[in-house]
Amino acid sequence: MKFALVLIGVLLLIIIWLVLDFRLGRKKHLSQVKNLESPMLHGQLDIFPHGPELFADYFKEIKAAKQHVHILFYIVKNDAFSLEFLQLLKEKAREGVEVRLLLDRIGGIYLKKSSINELREAGVHFSYSNRVKLPYLFYSAQVRNHRKITIIDGKIGYLGGYNIGREYINEDPKLSPWRDYHLKLLGEGATFLQSEFLIDWRENTNENLLDRSNYFPDVPKGLIRHQFMPTEAVTLEGKYVRLIQMASESMIIGTPYFIPSKLLFHELIGALRRGVQLTILVPYTSDHILVQEASHHYLRVLIREGAKVFQFKNGFYHAKTIVIDDKLCDIGTANFDKRSLFLNKEINCYIYNPEFIGRLKSVLQKDMDDSRPLTLADLTKPNLFRSIKEGIAGIFSYFL
CATH class of the missing domain: 3.30.870.10 (Endonuclease Chain A)
Known part of the structure; x- marks a missing residue:
């Protein structure tokens, strides 16, 4: 009994330390970060x-x-x-x-x-x-x-x-x-x-x-106009919000890990409700534990709202891209997940050239042809083990 109490006490101290360490470290990081972007380059x-x-x-x-x-x-x-x-x-x-x-x-x-x-x-x-x-x-x-x-x-x-x-x-x-x-x-x-x-x-x-x-x-x-967006801490979220708000007709998101922040999730729902056609391309095979399960909650809602989701089956899909209408495409190092949004140092490139965007969309179409549509039935079929994994993934989604 005494050993159990000591063990519980030690675990509580570790949890308290982890929470304080993370919050204080993040506070310091946010105080030092700068929101940067390059001028328009050619x-x-x-x-x-x-x-x-x-x-x-x-x-x-x-x-x-x-x-x-x-x-x-x-x-x-x-x-x-x-x-x-x-x-x-x-x-x-x-x-x-x-x-x-x-x-x-x-x-x-x-x-x-x-x-x-x-x-x-x-x-x-x-x-x-x-x-x-x-x-x-x-x-x-x-x-x-x-x-x-x-x-x-x-x-x-x-x-x-x-x-x-x-x-x-x-x-x-x-x-x-x-x-x-x-x-x-x-x-x-x-x-x-x-x-x-x-x-x-x-x-x-x-x-x-x-x-x-x-x-x-x-x-x-x-001849190709482009900009770079170096980000860290919280700066990527605001840039993605602006991209979503720019969309008037269509948006394609390609990412190996789809775990959006609450703000981005609501922006995507808003885009669908104003008539934007949203297509999301993710892997069928996962390379990390729980990342697929962490995405299920978001994908269920977005599919209900009219989004199309494809799971790439011809190998593993690790690309990071966003295409807004035919006006802008984003290729870089950031995933569409909370770790890239709130923790990692990333750098993305916005490209404004119609010919290049057309070329990227051809690549994306080939990848969608090598994919299977993910349906609401796939995500709502009763599965106790999946539900348990989704619950665990939701708790740790910030760090996946």
């Missing part, structure tokens, strides 16, 4: 929905780098493909190219210390981003740098949903083929991504490189 953009094609192009451009390669990923794993990537970075550093790799501390947990030592010995500048640190251990462990950006010689940029690991090149039997959207940018977009990388680098290393002109060469303007 450049040349390409989209890669297939990992093998993306990384063939990506590795080719890194091999051709002459001056500097700056890379930020959420995940680099410890498999053959990841080791090939790390070997390429070491080779470029030995050639005299400045190579910097910034990796999220939690997402980069797979990378061995020996691999990091080898990178540094070869001349690669390596740092973790968003380390778990005092005094708010629990909160800092939840705030991830989820951005995936690369800048080569200050002229070529990459941004999107792909990380480094075998699943991203279709070598994971459960999750293959992996479907994602990644941008390649030439022009002013590469310049902005360079500055964002160097801001994150300074924050995590105390090394300020923003005033070095060699990282910001003159670049030609392209």
Whole structure:
């Protein structure tokens, strides 16, 4: 009996600590955050929905780098493909190219210390981003740098949903083929991504490189108008609200995890009620526990209101996109979930070019053709185990 009381007391203290840690850490984070967006930029953009094609192009451009390669990923794993990537970075550093790799501390947990030592010995500048640190251990462990950006010689940029690991090149039997959207940018977009990388680098290393002109060469303007939206803490929610309110005819949301905030959920219902055709594309196969169950409550209501929901079946769907009418599309690193909305560092690209939007919509149509419609009957069929999982998912939806 005494042991049970002690155990209950310890558990209560842990819960109190976790709640205080999270609330105080979040309060501090919100006091420091800035709501940023780039000016309207012009450049040349390409989209890669297939990992093998993306990384063939990506590795080719890194091999051709002459001056500097700056890379930020959420995940680099410890498999053959990841080791090939790390070997390429070491080779470029030995050639005299400045190579910097910034990796999220939690997402980069797979990378061995020996691999990091080898990178540094070869001349690669390596740092973790968003380390778990005092005094708010629990909160800092939840705030991830989820951005995936690369800048080569200050002229070529990459941004999107792909990380480094075998699943991203279709070598994971459960999750293959992996479907994602990644941008390649030439022009002013590469310049902005360079500055964002160097801001994150300074924050995590105390090394300020923003005033070095060699990282910001003159670049030609392209024809595609676009903007970047770097976000963290709560700033993404407001940007998504404005996107939903812009829609007058149609909206497409592609996301691996559909767990909207209360505000976004009400905005989506409002859009449906004013006649906007809402289409949501999500995976059929899940790569994380409870994320599908967390979405069911929202999808039931939206389907009742007239939304169309598709579950992608030709592999795993990990893309992050929003298309508003034929006026704007958003491709980036943020999922349509509470972790991206309220915790993670993300960066999205708004694209205003009709030809590019048409190309993306063709990709989305192919993905919908490879999907099955999710019906209200699928979500309301009696299933006790699913209901239990949905209840648990609702409690922890902020952290999924």
